[in-house]
Amino acid sequence: MSRARLTLARRLVDGLAATGHYLWGGWGSLASLCLFFALWEFTAQRLGSLILPTPGEAFATLAGLFASGEAWPEIAITARRALLGYVLALSLGSLLGLLAGLSVTASVMARPIVTLLVGTPPIAWLILALLWFGAGDGTPVFTVFIACFPIIFVGAMQGTRTLDGQLQAVAQMFGLPGWMKLTDVYLPHVVSYLFPGWITALGTAWKVVVMAELLATSDGVGAALAVTRSHLDTAASMAWIVALVGSLLAIEYLLLEPIKRKVESWRNFA
């Protein structure tokens, strides 16, 4: 009991340490971020706050939105829709992609359909979704799903297609049972193809959900952006954009990257 708890605590500490270590390695990124804010400040001062508010103004407005309790519910709604569509695309795309990769015929057949899906702009899907699902959660969730699905599908399919025949021979020779082939040979390889797809799709989900909300719903960050636009409230627009990008960065760098580094630790020694 206590030993189990100890292992859990140890794992937690290890996880936190990994995240901290990763952030500590981010001084270079921090410097480039500061440069970006300096450029923003400079441009804002030249153009005036109606066209582009300064970072200070944007963050102050954002702080105001949080303080008044206006921000959290909208962000939660948007995150719910984005994550729902994303998780659907992630599970279905990964599964179908892996299966399609197992057969040459399926991969060849899937290729033009994937090209079609990738080529169709999300805004076109949005129009269709509006017709099918109306104004509600269905529209943004579907649009996110359909925008993310092909990205993840292609990654998963490439993962199985590029499996090393030599390692498969090793698996056969040493009589690995089916589940072991999956966990010890296929998955570790496939994951290195899946992760980039997952991360790209997450960014796409965040962008697409706002676009869908802007046109289709009356709540969420996208709808809030529509309101600030109609009020010509540039500072609030920037504040919402900052909130959006901030939440995306938080998920990507605090959650996905540490997982990726843990799963792919064997690469670091190459």
Next chain:
Amino acid sequence: MSLNIHHLAHRFGYQRVLEDIDLHVAPGEAVALVGPSGCGKTTLLNLAAGLLSPWEGRVECSFRRPAMMFQQPRLLPWKRTRDNIALGLKAAGQPRAARHATATALARRMGLTEDDLDKYPSALSGGMQSRAALARALAVQPDLLLLDEAFSALDIGLKSELYRLLAEERDNRHCAVLMITHDLMEAIRLADRILVMAGSPGRIVAEHRVDSPLGERDESWVFTRTAEFIRWPDIRAAFALPEYP
């Protein structure tokens, strides 16, 4: 327990790679296949291992635990060396602690340190990777060991060390060996029987027995025998060497 190959022929597409192969490996026997590059040796070994199905003929293997050491080490890059060595044991359902103990003991004998065992294969040198690959094959206590030019990329010091380990293993547990090599010295040092293959399509053209026990085959004996061997007309023909003056 034996490996019997009858009347085997194989082709890739329309290209005939092997023709009319008959081969027998008895328990505890070491058979070497020597021949020029591209004569179908590896294909024959893959057929014997059951990794390929023959086009014609029969492959009957009644050995219970065959294991193979491939031409490249082929370790799983995402597993630490210890887990790589224990791969076959894990497949056989051995619990973690037991298989790690076996792997560690075996790796020690191969000259791998505790530190090496915690590393991923990419952090090991080529020689270390080969030792780990041999350890992985020996870990399952095979009764037939298939070697596909397993030592061809190693320096002579490491080669003789691995030869010694292999000889030890055969002494202890009488495992049969079917090995491919283009190195005549290696064949003469390790094998009881040497089969000479010639190419396009691959076939067995000659057979020679080496009767001296393994323990008596010292360096100078191997050199002398190799020098004799290379003068024989069937060997010279198989490797496309000019006739011996």
